Amino acid sequence: MKDYIKIDEWRIIEEGFDPHLNKVSESIFSLGNGRMGQRANFEEQYSGPSLQGNYVAGVYYPDKTRVGWWKNGYPDYFAKVLNAANWIGIGVEIDGTEIDLAKLPVEDFRRELNMREGYLLRTCTVVLEEGRKLKIEAKRFCSIVDDEVGAIRYAITPLGFSGKATLTPYIDFDVKNQDANYDEKFWEEVSREMEDEAAYVTARTRKTGFDVCTGMTFALTQAGTPVTPRTIPIESEKYTAHIFTVSILDGEETVLTKFAANISSENHDRSLLQDVCQRAVQQARAKGFDKMVEEQAAAWAAKWAESDIIIEGDVAAQQAIRFNIFQLNQTYTGEDPRLNIGPKGFTGEKYGGSTYWDTEAYCLPFYLATADPQVGRNLLLYRYKQLGKAIENAQKLGFTDGAALYPMVTMNGEECHNEWEITFEEVHRNGAIAHAIYDYVRYTGDESYLADYGVDVLVAISRFWAQRVNFSEEKGQYVMLGVTGPNEYENNINNNWYTSTIALWTLNYTLEVLAKIKAENPARYAVLDMELGLEEGREFGTWRAIIDNMFLPEDPKRGIKLQQEGYLDKEQILVKDLPASERPLNQKWSWDRILRSCFIKQADVLQGMFLLEDQFDLDTIRRNFEFYEPRTVHESSLSPCVHAVLAARLGMEEKAYEMYLRTARLDLDDYNNDTEDGCHTTSMAGTWMAVVQGFGGMRVRDGQLHFRPMLPAKWSGFSFRIRFRGAVVKVHVGRNGVQIEADKPLTVFVNDEAVAVGQTPVTELVG
Structure with a gap:
């Protein structure tokens, strides 16, 4: 960790020149x-x-x-x-x-x-x-x-x-x-x-x-x-x-x-x-x-x-969130649907490619809430227009019948990532793209997107999942073998809980969408049936069989989901017991040693509970959080923000704040000793989520906004502004309660209590 950037609400300041830090500064002070x-x-x-x-x-x-x-x-x-x-x-x-x-x-x-x-x-x-x-x-x-x-x-x-x-x-x-x-x-x-x-x-x-x-x-x-x-x-x-x-x-x-x-x-x-x-x-x-x-x-x-977040009483936190929002706005404007959000934005060369799954899992929520709805739609259209290439990518690996595997890294829809354990095995990216369609429709209410574009992608991804699993005679269940989850510190594993869970969710959501289109727009369904060759009996039956009979590794004694089958065979050591001199692991340990350890780059199970939170009760989330967080080294830039959001939901204020600072100041303080290669642009959207979804507790359920705010002890207040279905909603969380203001009549929920907010400047105060 480096600590040379001066703290200021609106400026990033370096005083004194250290040539050893110059490449770090070249990244931090980038423009776009x-x-x-x-x-x-x-x-x-x-x-x-x-x-x-x-x-x-x-x-x-x-x-x-x-x-x-x-x-x-x-x-x-x-x-x-x-x-x-x-x-x-x-x-x-x-x-x-x-x-x-x-x-x-x-x-x-x-x-x-x-x-x-x-x-x-x-x-x-x-x-x-x-x-x-x-x-x-x-x-x-x-x-x-x-x-x-x-x-x-x-x-x-x-x-x-x-x-x-x-x-x-x-x-x-x-x-x-x-x-x-x-x-x-x-x-x-x-x-x-x-x-x-x-x-x-x-x-x-x-x-x-x-x-x-x-x-x-x-x-x-x-x-x-x-x-x-x-x-x-x-x-x-x-x-x-x-x-x-x-x-x-x-x-x-x-x-x-x-x-x-x-x-x-x-x-x-x-x-x-x-x-x-x-x-x-x-x-x-x-x-x-x-x-x-x-x-x-x-x-x-x-x-x-449109996009500022104001934090009162904590200048380091304020500087950090604005830096992240600044870089996001520099990187992607949404004006050109051919473009996407690279992991380094315009700040460095590393990783190549114009998009990873980061866009769908982390960046989309920021643009949905802070920009015109067409911006989020363009991010989805980027993938829709590359569906043909995704089908070709799957064909190269032996998949058939219109199954699609979206690339891990791409410029034009073709896979261009050259590490086998990621190119062939990190197939969970398909699930993030499917979930982004759900997230967009849930947030914007744009149901037309499903029938016009989204369902084509969902069907192709579902066909991939149906072929990627196989039935295990030994277990009497479907299994998914030889994958790598978001936690890249474990490769070629069997039955990764997150990958299998997001696959099941995709199959189920696809069936729901198809049923909805058939009921509400039979003419469109008839076209889809002809174009996609839908087979409601055989194909849909296979999908339902997989949903009902998929093996998901668990440990009933601890009440947790397992990262993958056999995870508990690893020697269980906690991060707090690692000498600081041995971190980051990816720069100090051999890859063999990393793969055999229990240490987690980012927690797959918690990623699943973050995206699919409504499927799990709080006790289940808490048990899994308390087990996996102490084993997570957060050497993926995408990790701390997920932990911050979940910790806030669990009422773990100190941990939520710690994880917020870790993600928000990841580049400013060079936590992972790699900022010189470029800033972690896509994870910056996770910083926004840590505030709005974490401390603000913002969720969308049944087409309505919900808030469950938490005010960190070091803050005297914070506020943010979001767009939601044609309304602009302003939220301020302070010691005396939560103020919510909207420019049109709207019902929102605060701590599950319905609150009617009126036109500006009417403000409702709730405790």
Whole structure:
């Protein structure tokens, strides 16, 4: 755990420069706008540890899967989120000395991510020879108003001397990924062009053929007065720049303002990319940096009005929740149904792919409650449109008759994850996708989605589950063999309770949906019957037989569900008895040792009880929580939030608060020693759930909102705002009770008591 980020309600602040923490900070201070993103790399040269990262949404490369022994069914490639052009770069030399923060002494270093207004500000003083100093102030943002544009205000001020500054704003497409096989590069130049105070490079990805034109223009002022420097164009393969030298005076500020754009063939005709890029950067320049900053602040104010959570009396908790919400809003806007939410968002390369099951299990609730309903619908449509590929994925593994296995990792619907124990065995992802359909309909009331789209997905997933189980003559029940649950610290196990339970739930829900459509919309059912080849006798009968006769491992003595068959054969040691020096396990222990231990990356059983809470009484949840939580190391970023929600439901305030901080400050404090690879973007939605579903106790039952609030002892109050079926509901939990306000008449339930809330500004107070 690292503790160097200063506590502030609206800002993430780093004071003092430690090169050993730089890659962590590059992740934490990342910027994005849903269409593009940029790690917090320095504009000037930096030769120290760094992960250069600029990402363009939807652009990827199918890198060859690397495995020791190839097995039938392996995906042909591992999709990499590509590092694209360095658009922020500005070379700086002062009297012939290159400014490199890895080589020159740095004083008064400060980095600030302003979450309220959506920009990154960095200031520092670089010590040159003979005691001369150069003050640097760099402010930048990725515009959420003009979402293909970024802007930088880069200012230098000599302190105690006058001299010459050589500045080189550039575009560099000669980049590579940190995780590239054999340091392979993925971009090939298509064209480049230089103009007065502007430059462009268009490059194409190998294999996939995505074209991106990245361009820039710039302006210079000195002492507030515009200056037109005499520039020299520089060109080389995949690189364009302008270089110029100006006199700088002691105490006088020289400002280079740089406007850049990333224009992708995903969104524009490839033959027009440079024209579009030219217009984008020139329009940004005409608008001006200050105007763009104003627009950025206004756009972020609107986002915060929809999604902010206010925590009173605990600044660390307040900073953490806003950081998580900020990153979620930077990553996904819902405006393009072709896009999804990668596990690192725009903050790093690790894991590749544009979506995991994280989207459905963790992210969907956030967007359902804080954005227009179409945003959540787009997340589901993303999967619906890839149903054909999911069926192909299942066929590659030997499944038939329209069975679908959605990929663990994907860009276009094809599986592109290259670890066998996950690609072949972590099939529970199908259940999360099915549950997301239920969650969306339950929350929005959009029943039409089921008949038009959702049922096709549910049937295909159910057909997979029906083929994935087999009947055990030994047990006289159906079993599911050779799987990996969410707890990836156990592989190739039999009868994982969570996987089997979510499979049974899916089969049952699919049958319910089909029966409902048949009763209420027989014409649509007739079409489905023809298109999907439904067999109510044989097929539905098989599904019901599995539902009624599935083996689910339990320990009746302890009254718990078992992670998997044989879990209690493991030596039972508690996490509290592990030396701190041996954690995180995935960085200190061999994989063999991890697999043989009882330690849990994230608790499968508790995941099931979190998603399917209404199927279990509180005593059952409590027994399982009290057994599994002490054995869980929470080395999955998706783990603590589930524990926080369940602990709150069980009235375990201290544990709920502990787990909230663990998930909310996972990246800010680098709990798992891996933030340098990028932030855990999808788990950030779990932080929102920890507050709203955990401490707020928000649930939807029978089409109505329920709240069961809990106020942590360290908080004097908290409030959040959610959308629900056309209403905007504001909830404040304080020491004197719960205030609920809505902009239309609505009945909600607080601690199972019905409460009528009226139109704004009417507020009801309940104890």
